[in-house]
């Protein structure tokens with residue numbers, strides 16, 4: 001099959017590479033010339049495990065074509081995926097300007113019937129909106145369908161190649177069948193391709209993200225209570241996770257959720273509810289709880305060191321919003337750094353892969369270190385912000401020697417409080433047995 005993917009970001013590039021890997025010819029389009037140039041030179045603009053191998057293979061074997069020319073891609077392809085960004089506007093609604101201009105460009109270029117697939121996360125009803133945007137620019141027939149993406153950054157390739165399910169939102173059986181043909185190599189072990197109407201498909205994406213965010217905020221709220229009453233959120237998590245009705249995923253208390261999806265999608269759902277004049281009390285509180293949670297680690301620093309941090313330096317391990325990605329969008333590290341900087345502190349940050357994206361997001365307000373131990377040298381305390389595996393078993397003796405004070409604020413609960421105390425650290429986790 002010939003496929004076009006408009007937007008070669010985290011979703012578009014992964015989708016393009018995976019479709020190409022199953023034998024399709026994929027035109028990957030981006031209007032960011034530097035992205036396309038670097039892809040042609042074999043440089044992957046994002047960090048995503050396993051992606052470089054797929055992209056290099058797809059490109060050298062001629063199944064991935066990188067271009068800035070929408071018309072070239074659209075005219076060659078029968079299925080066109082829209083994978084442009086839909087970032088939040090200040091009022092919480094997604095900014096659809098990229099989708100609108102891409103839709104118009106696609107429409108202008110069409111040379112026959114096309115299936116337009118909304119892969120971007122878009123507000124409920126967007127399949128109709130995109131069709132309305134396209135209609136004035138083409139006389140060619142087309143269908144706009146919804147096929148939300150559920151991949152997770154950090155394991156995006158794996159998630160795309162082995163999805164739990166594929167959701168296809170279209171009223172037309174022949175269009176659904178075309179999508180089944182394209183996706184069948186990824187569901188050979190029997191995971192379902194679920195056919196539904198486009199509105200339900202669009203809403204499924206928001207429902208999933210809001211629900212997962214709810215689990216995280218729920219655990220974060222419990223962790224606050226733990227610190228008051230003396231419970232250990234890690235034990236409570238284990239006690240909950242073994243209940244099959246609950247399951248083990250997304251039950252970790254921490255520094256609040258971030259990334260390009262949960263905050264944006266929760267806000268978008270709230271915006272839709274407002275527009276429809278209904279109250280979604282649960283969703284509203286999820287967002288509120290997360291806002292508070294993102295400040296909690298900094299508050300722990302204030303309760304230990306006082307509100308004035310002038311002359312103090314803090315090491316941050318992890319800057320990206322989660323491990324195995326360089327994505328800094330809505331990363332809790334940004335809030336934590338802002339809070340500490342406002343109080344006068346200096347920051348030395350280290351992230352195994354997100355230094356450049358962090359520099360773009362945060363600027364030169366902090367010192368970027370090239371190793372974890374460089375960050376803690378002479379620092380007053382260490383804050384764990386992202387749970388990269390390499391932070392799990394550090395040389396604690398060296399850590400104690402290099403830090404000015406043996407104080408750790410573990411925003412991801414990667415260490416054991418008792419062991420840390422035995423090793424002579426003052427240790428603050430999240431919701432760990434009254435050790436605030």
Ligand SMILES: NC(=O)c1ccc[n+]([C@@H]2O[C@H](COP(=O)([O-])OP(=O)(O)OC[C@H]3O[C@@H](n4cnc5c(N)ncnc54)[C@H](O)[C@@H]3O)[C@@H](O)[C@H]2O)c1
Pocket residue numbers: 006007008009010011012029030031032035083084085086098099101102119120121122149150151152153260261
């Ligand atoms: N990142 C994720 O984990 C994830 C997961 C599921 C769904 N989504 C959704 O997928 C969509 C894309 O997210 P992303 O993280 O890949 O975004 P991204 O910002 O990484 O990529 C978007 C790309 O689109 C390009 N673009 C914008 N306008 C264009 C145009 N007119 N023509 C061609 N290219 C254009 C940009 O240059 C950019 O490279 C969003 O709606 C997001 O909510 C993201």
